[in-house]
Amino acid sequence: MLITLPIAELVPGMFVDSVSKQQEHVNSIKIKTRGLVRDKTIIQRLISEGVEELLIDFTQSDVALPKKYQPKPEPAKPKVEQKPAANEAPQGITVQQEFLKASVHYEQHSRKLQGFYSDITSGLKMNVAVLDDIAVDIVSSVFRNHNALTILTRLKDKHIYNWRHMINTAILVSVFAKYLGYKEKTIKELAMGALMHDIGQAKMPQGVLSKPSALNDNEMQVVKKHVAQSLGLVKGEKGITPLMLDMIVNHHERLDGTGYPRGIAAEKLSRAARMMAIVDVYDAMTADRPHQMGEEPISALRYLLANKQLFDSELVQRFIKCLGVHPVGTIVKLNNERLALVMEGNHENPIKPKIKIFYNAKHKHHITAKDVDLSVEKELKIIASIKPLDYQLNLARLLKEHLLV
Secondary structure, three states, rough: OOEEEEEHHOOOEEEHHHHHHHEOOOOOOOOOOOEEEEOOOHHHHHHHHOOOEEEEEEEOOOOOOOOOOOOOOOOOOOOOOOOOOOOOOOOOOOHHHHHEEEEEEEEEHHHHHHOOOOOOOOOOOOOOHHHHHHHHHHHHHHHHHHHHHHHHOOOOHOOOOOOOHHHHHHHHHHHHHHHOOOOOOHHHHHHHHHHHHOHHHHOOOOOHHHOOOOOOOHHHHHHHHHHHHHHHOOOOOOOOOHHHHHHHHHOOOOOOOOOOOOOOHHOOOHHHHHHHHHHHHHHHOOOOEOEEEEEEEEEHHHHHHHHOOOOOOOHHHHHHHHHOOOOOOOEEOOOOOOOEEEOOOOEEEEOEEEEEEEEEEEOOOEEEEEEEEOOOOOOOEEEEEEEEEEEEEOOOHHHHHHHHH
């Protein structure tokens, strides 16, 4: 468990994860080293260097969590059962409350999809029930609080791109469809279509898909065959609907007829296929892949917006309003030299999300986290999105620190 403590409460035996707050006027070394506080001389040095608050990892400490920081059991409250309408999310579920469950399920689903993918590569029969269970869980989480799973799509790993892309597109199309007002039953179909849209890649030469450099023309022609392979795998399977088949066959088609495999144009492309094309390209551009590092979301959104001849511009604009210019889970830099984590979007004003400020970019150290609504704090503005590695930040750890409650 990570707890922020004032320096006055630091005692030997505690494990310092990082410095949360250090006096900025002190001309001293910025403390970055993690480790166990073995004696009081270390504490005195930290005080002399202007350290005011530290993040303590009690899972690695030799001392117990102080009683004042131990969670207090809440008194039982009588439950008043409220049944939401069929297309409404349960009220009052915060992103923090949903994040723990969502993060556990996200990893479980990733492992299931890895096994699912490997089975197909090995020639085993496709088990659609696995995908159905995952789709139901994704949609349920999205209806409770869509931000939790959306944040998790920001985690990147080029070594597991294929199945992460499957789950990420299912999450993103579900979030987008909910924003557009689709019924839960249809959103589940869309999630299933997304989970299966690239499944034919499991039958492709895996050396081509994992190539660490750009594909040549011949290799690209091989990859394009995955659409036909996907269709062959799912056709005849129980529970596969026309909407799912549409997404599988047409997600690489473009409005001007330059897509593949059939080169059909706008008048023959359904709304579901257009949505899937947007989500597919967005996640592919922002993910780390064997041959390229992912771009920041704002770059992918600009690409989609600029290419009106390829993507439905009305849907792209609504996708941007849905996610925000800086989607949840993005690290942004503010005009006051602070870094913040985007926690919640703003559909009315996509450049004014709710954020959590956590880092001093000028002096390069963590500070006490502070929640800010940019639609209220008029003086603060986002000036750029930041790649975590630019400041040696670990996004997965940041999310756990600020979202696990």
